[in-house]
């Protein structure tokens with residue numbers, strides 16, 4: 081286990097992190113997206129770098145400066161995010177913090193949609209499913225990272241929903257976020273860390289503290305032989 085000075089605990093480890101929302105175009109000036117400040121993902125990337133990891137940060141559009149030292153890959157759509165993640169493999173650990181849009185408009189117009197005038201019909205938007213990036217990476221036969229960590233924002237039955245997600249997406253851990261309160265876009269998070277055989281509720285703390293604690297746990301786990309090993 082890690083003790084004292086942790087700097088260098090993740091030396092030689094490649095971490096792939098997604099953060100922020102995705103944007104799914106409807107036409108050149110309109111898009112469908114999710115709420116996401118990117119703050120938790122960027123803090124995790126930063127905490128991993130501080131432990132010596134080499135970090136690829138694949139990020140949707142946010143108003144943050146990428147952490148110094150990150151290999152930064154800006155993207156917009158879920159499909160671009162998946163492609164960038166696949167190109168960044170192999171990685172030892174994948175942390176999927178991005179708020180990926182579950183659906184995208186079935187068709188993106190190449191020209192701006194125009195209002196047709198009073199009394200005309202309003203346009204209908206057909207949605208189709210986006211790829212699930214976490215699920216795709218976690219199910220890779222070749223190149224599956226040793227440790228795959230998903231996030232889950234839940235408003236109710238937090239542990240139950242998160243455990244189901246862990247199984248469905250073949251993750252090793254799910255960081256379940258209780259968003260019933262006021263954490264969305266805020267400075268703090270209240271999380272339950274779900275592992276395959278147990279879970280832990282962490283006290284409410286700043287997103288930077290969540291990031292540091294998580295980075296330390298990742299270092300301990302990879303150092304002890306991966307998610308299959310007992311801590």
Ligand code: CTP
Pocket residue numbers: 158176177178179180181182210211212213214215229230231232233245
């Ligand atoms: N995720 C992803 N690609 C998607 C959707 C989600 O990589 N197309 C990832 C997120 O980054 C997160 C995890 O999957 O790590 C869970 O996302 P969440 O939205 O909570 O779960 P969903 O499976 O999309 O289910 P729902 O939104 O219905 O709760």
Ligand code: CA
Pocket residue numbers: 180182
């Ligand atoms: Ca979702």
